[in-house]
Amino acid sequence: xxxxxxxxxxxxxxxxxxxxxxxxxxxxxxxxxxxxxxxxxxxxxxxxxxxxxxxxxxxxxxxxxxxxxxxxxxxxxxxxxxxxxxxxxxxxxxxxxxxxxxxxxxxxxxxxxxxxxxxxxxxxxxxxxxxxxxxxxxxxxxx
Amino acid sequence: xxxxxxxxxxxxxxxxxxxxxxxxxxxxxxxxxxxxxxxxxxxxxxxxxxxxxxxxxxxxxxxxxxxxxxxxxxxxxxxxxxxxxxxxxxxxxxxxxxxxxxxxxxxxxxxxxxxxxxxxxxxxxxxxxxxxxxxxxxxxxxxxxxxxxxxxxxxxxxxxxxxxxxxxxxxxxxxxxxxxxxxxxxxxxxxxxxxxxxxxxxxxxxxxxxxxxxxxxxxxxxxxxxxxxxxxxxxxxxxxxxxxxxxxxxxxxxxxxxxxxxxxxxxxxxxxxxxxxxxxxxxxxxxxxxxxxxxxxxxxxxxxxxxxxxxxxxxxxxxxxxxxxxxxxxxxxxxxxxxxxxxxxxxxxxxxxxxxxxxxxxxxxxxxxxxxxxxxxxxxxxxxxxxxxxxxxxxxxxxxxxxxxxxxxxxxxxxxxxxxxxxxxxxxxxxxxxxxxxxxxxxxxxxxxxxxxxxxxxxxxxxxxxxxxxxxxxxxxxxxxxxxxxxxxxxxxxxxxxxxxxxxxxxxxxxxxxxxxxxxxxxxxxxxxxxxxxxxxxxxxxxxxxxxxxxxxxxxxxxxxxxxxxxxxxxxxxxxxxxxxxxxxxxxx
Numbered sequence: 001x002x003x004x005x006x007x008x009x010x011x012x013x014x015x016x017x018x019x020x021x022x023x024x025x026x027x028x029x030x031x032x033x034x035x036x037x038x039x040x041x042x043x044x045x046x047x048x049x050x051x052x053x054x055x056x057x058x059x060x061x062x063x064x065x066x067x068x069x070x071x072x073x074x075x076x077x078x079x080x081x082x083x084x085x086x087x088x089x090x091x092x093x094x095x096x097x098x099x100x101x102x103x104x105x106x107x108x109x110x111x112x113x114x115x116x117x118x119x120x121x122x123x124x125x126x127x128x129x130x131x132x133x134x135x136x137x138x139x140x141x142x143x
Numbered sequence: 144x145x146x147x148x149x150x151x152x153x154x155x156x157x158x159x160x161x162x163x164x165x166x167x168x169x170x171x172x173x174x175x176x177x178x179x180x181x182x183x184x185x186x187x188x189x190x191x192x193x194x195x196x197x198x199x200x201x202x203x204x205x206x207x208x209x210x211x212x213x214x215x216x217x218x219x220x221x222x223x224x225x226x227x228x229x230x231x232x233x234x235x236x237x238x239x240x241x242x243x244x245x246x247x248x249x250x251x252x253x254x255x256x257x258x259x260x261x262x263x264x265x266x267x268x269x270x271x272x273x274x275x276x277x278x279x280x281x282x283x284x285x286x287x288x289x290x291x292x293x294x295x296x297x298x299x300x301x302x303x304x305x306x307x308x309x310x311x312x313x314x315x316x317x318x319x320x321x322x323x324x325x326x327x328x329x330x331x332x333x334x335x336x337x338x339x340x341x342x343x344x345x346x347x348x349x350x351x352x353x354x355x356x357x358x359x360x361x362x363x364x365x366x367x368x369x370x371x372x373x374x375x376x377x378x379x380x381x382x383x384x385x386x387x388x389x390x391x392x393x394x395x396x397x398x399x400x401x402x403x404x405x406x407x408x409x410x411x412x413x414x415x416x417x418x419x420x421x422x423x424x425x426x427x428x429x430x431x432x433x434x435x436x437x438x439x440x441x442x443x444x445x446x447x448x449x450x451x452x453x454x455x456x457x458x459x460x461x462x463x464x465x466x467x468x469x470x471x472x473x474x475x476x477x478x479x480x481x482x483x484x485x486x487x488x489x490x491x492x493x494x495x496x497x498x499x500x501x502x503x504x505x506x507x508x509x510x511x512x513x514x515x516x517x518x519x520x521x522x523x524x525x526x527x528x529x530x531x532x533x534x535x536x537x538x539x540x541x542x543x544x545x546x547x548x549x550x551x552x553x554x555x556x557x558x559x560x561x562x563x564x565x566x567x568x569x570x571x572x573x574x575x576x577x578x579x580x581x582x583x584x585x586x587x588x589x590x591x592x593x594x595x596x597x598x599x600x601x602x603x604x605x606x607x608x609x610x611x612x613x614x615x616x617x618x619x620x621x622x623x624x625x626x627x628x629x630x631x632x633x634x635x636x637x638x639x640x641x642x643x644x645x646x647x648x649x650x651x652x653x654x655x656x657x658x659x660x661x662x663x664x665x666x667x668x669x670x671x672x673x674x675x676x677x678x679x680x681x682x683x684x685x686x687x688x689x690x691x692x693x694x695x696x697x698x699x700x701x702x703x704x705x706x707x708x709x710x711x712x713x714x715x716x717x718x719x720x721x722x723x724x725x726x727x728x729x730x731x732x
């Protein structure tokens with residue numbers, strides 16, 4: 001572990017193919033800089049993000065998880081992001097039971113045209129997680 | 144973890160993207176890292192993999208190293224996915240047996256620190272390799288379709304679509320809600336861009352007698368068009384290519400078997416009584432533009448003079464008020480611009496000025512908008528004829544004993560105006576037609592915030608809309624020219640399907656493991672496309688029947704909502720299966 005240096009959190013993002021993944025591409029095309037701590041995993045829709053994926057990501061040592069989808073009302077499949085939102089709310093309360101801070105799970109709506117917002121979100125999330133320190137699982141299991 | 148599965152052979156290819164990627168990453172260490180990943184048998188690189196040479200190098204490597212799947216580290220899969228797929232097919236593999244690591248858009252470009260970017264690139268490649276190793280070949284399909292189309296709405300757009308589809312050799316059912324074809328266009332006396340009749344044989348007077356009437360006859364006399372007047376769509380079921388529409392006609396309900404649908408239900412004009420300050424309905428001399436058109440059409444039958452509705456005299460001062468119910472932020476009208484009103488108001492003003500050169504004609508506008516070819520000339524012409532354009536919103540149309548007065552403002556001069564008026568014409572805006580919401584439910588096509596059908600995004604192909612085209616004003620206010628263009632474009636793309644008699648079924652879709660499905664029906668209610676239905680299957684072992692979910696492949700939109708919700712995980716979304724996602728998470732640690 002490189003505790004002496006600044007803590008580098010590991011963030012896993014479940015991003016939807018139509019909005020946030022495309023927004024992340026736009027951030028790159030526009031050369032907006034953001035911390036390299038974020039690893040995207042492309043899904044078709046945030047409505048298909050199983051809470052199991054999120055928990056698994058935490059168990060595998062992620063310090064934070066971002067679920068990124070289309071703005072409410074803009075879902076490519078009409079209501080997938082509403083499903084994701086409801087699920088995330090419940091999941092957050094379950095994370096507490098697991099002993100994880102619910103603030104480690106972020107749900108954000110970032111459209112395909114919001115490259116700037118994507119870069120800002122990742123930057124902000126990285127900074128927040130730096131303040132929070134490594135996740136409990138990471139510390140205990142040294143994964 | 145995969146010990147029991149057969150060994151896979153992965154090749155990893157790195158694209159330098161003309162140094163776009165290679166200059167920001169430590170390519171040597173990245174390639175070394177990739178070579179040591181499980182199942183990777185070779186790594187390759189190229190200046191630009193999207194070029195013909197790059198494709199060839201992938202194809203050669205597949206043959207030489209007997210690869211059964213590959214990983215491409217380069218640009219975004221959104222850019223390059225199809226091209227990689229093509230290379231795989233040429234080399235004899237299934238076109239879905241690859242994954243891409245997006246090391247350009249989501250690594251090199253947003254991360255200038257070479258060391259950090261290389262570290263992230265390694266993770267992205269590792270995740271892609273992990274996913275690639277558990278990918279499965281996918282196969283699309285084609286299913287037969289009904290070679291018939293349903294056209295809803297017999298306005299200019301609907302008629303044009305019906306003619307074009309029928310000319311393509313297909314049966315068309317045209318359903319019109321009223322007792323007359325032609326829609327709103329039928330009520331217009333003349334249309335933009337010219338209002339003149341040239342007696343020398345080259346008439347450019349696009350009025351309904353010459354333009355619309357022949358088209359109407361084309362529709363009515365076409366051997367492959369069946370027209371249902373005074374009819375309505377009441378139910379709609381089925382899958383792309385094989386829909387069943389129930390149409391209520393005066394002579395009873397009809398069931399139509401169709402493959403594709405054209406929605407040309409148009410728009411309706413805003414009812415000006417919602418905006419009482421304009422006095423419509425309170426004074427006979429305040430008319431909407433459509434009522435003025437009808438007066439002009441009527442006048443052709445008698446003396447060709449425009450008589451005031453109240454007392455029959457000829458109007459001397461005429462005020463046109465723009466944006467009635469359009470660009471309205473008070474919530475009583477519509478927030479959008481109705482696009483065509485500036486054009487027709489100028490046309491009507493010109494027509495009146497031509498008839499009555501002595502008359503004073505004012506057009507009260509907020510902005511003049513007419514991004515059409517010929518509009519600028521149209522407008523300049525009107526100014527030269529002496530029509531006065533006044534910028535500013537009209538506060539009210541006051542009904543007084545002596546007549547009606549338009550109270551407003553000229554914001555260019557800052558003067559308040561009170562103009563005694565003989566006739567006031569309201570340029571009422573357009574809003575979504577009656578019943579649009581119900582159709583949206585039947586077709587499962589969402590509406591936009593303005594209440595119209597959400598516009599068809601040309602970035603997605605027709606398949607995404609399941610052969611249902613929204614054309615003309617049903618997709619927002621539009622001029623006649625553009626509605627007809629819409630119709631022709633929709634007919635051309637639908638004719639593609641109808642000609643082949645088959646519709647494609649895309650390979651990435653939800654699949655049910657019937658043995659495990661308990662028939663709980665959770666997925667059924669979650670599916671945004673209505674693709675899941677319950678069916679009865681026979682269980683051989685116990686010789687009983689039970690209900691299981693069935694995904695209609697041609698209806699599935701591949702969102703994965705069902706797979707997520709399935710308690711027994713017996714529905715999976717191919718290409719995004721549980722193990723394919725979790726393998727990526729495994730690789731990240």
